[in-house]
Amino acid sequence: MGKLRQLFRKYYDLISYLFFGVLTTAVNYLVYLPLYNLAGISASVSNMISWVVAVAFAYLTNKPFVFKSHDWSAKTVIPELTKFVSCRIASGLMETVILLVTVDTLHWNGNLWKLVTSVLVVVLNYVASKLVVFKK
Secondary structure, three states: OHHHHHHHHHOHHHHHHHHHHHHHHHHHHHHHHHHHHHOOOOHHHHHHHHHHHHHHHHHHHHHHHHOOOOOOOHHHHHHHHHHHHHHHHHHHHHHHHHHHHHHHHOOOOHHHHHHHHHHHHHHHHHHHHHHHHOOO
16 A cells, blocks of 8 residues: 555656546537537537636646646736646647548548547647646
8 A cells, every 4th residue: 555655746747637638638529519419510619719718728727637737916926827738828729720621621530539639639738738838
């Protein structure tokens, strides 16, 4: 049990990021899927809307729980949030362009390609958050 605790402490950032990454992806899908499948909104537009909701959720969870940044003063939050959103814009644009090409243009499966792009986005966002946004 002690060894397990040591591993958890050693990889806390990664484990907690994956946990909250799954939750963020779930939030993203809870918005995307009804917009795309039920409302008939294009994959790229549905993705943009779900992206806004997911980014807000991700910042509010990643800041305190993943990267242990507990200073909520404007002096800290404004530059942190600016970097966070900037990194997420880059990955969100990449995701939207991929969906625009694969789903809206080539008419490939929108649910499958949303999953593929989600995996890419989770990896890119972790690296960006670790190296740029919440660097120690």
